[in-house]
Amino acid sequence: MQLIACNTKKDYKTIFNDSKLYSNTVHELNKVVMGNNFSPIVASRNYLYANVAAYEVIAAGYPNQYYSLAGQLHGLTTVPKPVAGKTINYEFSALMAFCTLGESVTFPEGSMDDYVNSLKKLAKDHGMPSDIYENSLEYANSVSKVIMSWSKKDNYAETRSMERYNVQAEDPSRWVPTPPAYASAVEPHWNKIRPLVMDSAAQFKAPPPFPFNITDKKSAYYKQVMQLLDSTRHLSDEQKHITEFWDDNPFKLNVSGHVMYGTKKFSPPGHWMSIVGIAAEKAKADYATTVFTYTKTAIVLFDSFIQCWNEKFTYNTVRPETVINRSFDPDWQPYLQTPAFPEYTCGHSTGSSAAAEALTSVFGDNFAYTDSSELEFGIKNRSYKSFNEAAMENTWARFYGGLHFHPTCLSSNKYGKEVAQLVDERLHMKKTGK
Structure with a gap:
């Protein structure tokens, strides 16, 4: 637990009207x-409902x-709207609503x-x-419910009991569990989760991946395997830093x-939640703007993961590690x-790319910042000229890490951005601009 160090002489209005407290x-x-070891997609659900609860409190407190x-x-x-005549501290109330949803959506009671x-x-x-104090808690509770x-x-609860992924090891193009854990496929039914803004999980369909072909050296698939294998055998220190910085395992x-x-x-959405806080602090965003930014980013992350997971379990493509170990180099490791x-x-x-697009819509393009999110894990900072530059670097990080072919990452960047643009077009959040 870590709260902002504050002057004991400050009154409660000043204490709670501090965007850093929300970021904390x-x-x-x-x-x-x-x-709690939640996967990135499940984590996106926690951030989503917690931030929406807080945002609804703030929207009620700042109706203009x-x-x-x-x-x-x-x-x-x-x-629910606030009860007329009851004075509420909306900033404190938003924090209470955030914490209630943050722990209650997935966690055991009492986590926060x-x-x-x-x-x-x-x-x-x-x-x-x-x-x-009591009015603020009462309103937070009414919104939280x-x-x-x-x-x-x-549909989250329903997907807990759906059938597990069917591994078909006889098909060399199809995904199978990988070392060292050889874990079962994570959330194969996430495309059945209700989207927020998208019409359906399949609204944005990426083109099919290159046809699996490891025998024809002129095929696009063979060439992308060779590109990854050659590049990962000769990573520079800078490429390793990029890879480690965006690992987010x-x-x-x-x-x-x-x-x-x-x-x-x-996790990846947790990393981007940290970036929101860094950007809000640099921009000197007020409390309400900070809550708005976290919420918009959480929304695009949630829908973009639904879109992505629909693609993953439509195509079920094998990982580079499996292909390379089977057919090219049994000793290679990503x-x-x-x-x-x-x-x-x-x-x-x-x-x-979805989160970068959301942040760009709030703070503008060419918003330079230094990302210090990974310092607590012993990984030095990286600086960017824009959020989109950071997202594009991510496409290289997943390639350098040996996890994805680079054409996959570029396609993913494109469709994450399209999800975020849809959110920006359809949602009306701020009454003066998006």
């Missing part, structure tokens, strides 16, 4: 997500600046209790009147002899650990 709260959820998402996101029909209690103590210690009810109708299984242990990092789902398309490149 998102980071707290990030740590809980990481600690923001629209509710009710009637705009699929299945969200109405959100210590942090929530610290926020409540912050309110009391800085003079929040008891009626405003509606968002929670809405979340339970997105939420659970890497390390194997040394008979000893196995896991190491954790933020620089990064291969995740447990098909190769085409790339989830990280899809989500990164």
Whole structure:
């Protein structure tokens, strides 16, 4: 738990009207997500509902600046309005709603209790009147109940009991589990999750991948295998840094002899949640703008993962590691650990381009920033001239890591951007511009 160090003389209005406090709260959820080993796609669901709950509180508190998402996101029909005459601190209330949804969507009850209690103590210690305190909690609870009810109708629970992925090892073009964990395919039914803005999981169809062909040296498939194999055998220190920076493996299984242990990092959507906070701080965004930006980014990440997972389990393409070990070099290993789902398309490149597009829509193109998200994992910072430059670097990171062919990453970047552009066109959030 980590709250902003603050002057005890500041009153509660000043304390809670600080966008850094909201970013700290998102980071707290990030740590809980990481600690529970959730896959990137499941993590995107946590960030989505938590941020939407907070956004709805802020939209109610700033009705001249923001629209509710009710009637705009699929299945969200109405959100309760504040009771007339009751004074609410909307910033504090938004934090309470965020934490309620953040832990309740997937986690066991009580995952964020210590942090929530610290926020409540912050309110009391800085003079929040008891009626405003109670009104704020009451409104957060009323919004949270509606968002929670809405979340339970997105088919997540139903997909928990659907059949597991059918491995067909006799087909060399089809995905099979990879070392060292040889884990089952992650979320093969995610395309059945209710999208937010897209009409369906299949609205944006990527073209088919290159036909599997490892015998014809002139074929596009053979050439992309050779490109990856040659490049990964000669990675520069800079390429390794790029690869490690965008690894974002939420659970890497390390194997040394008979000893196995896991190491954790933020997942891809968690990494982009951190980038939102970095950008908001650099732009000196106010509290409401910060919540809006996190929410818009969470929405595009959520829908982009649905789009990507539909492609993955439509084509079920084999990973480079499997192809190379079987037919070219049995001793070759990718620089990064291969995740447990098909190769085409790339989830990280899809989500990164979608998030970059959302952030560009808020802060503009050519927004230079330094990403310090990975410092807590011992990986030095990287700087970018724009969010889109960062997303394009990601397409190389997944290639250098040996996880994806580069044409896959480029296609993924294109369709992630298209998902984000649809969100930008259809959603009305700010009353002065997008």
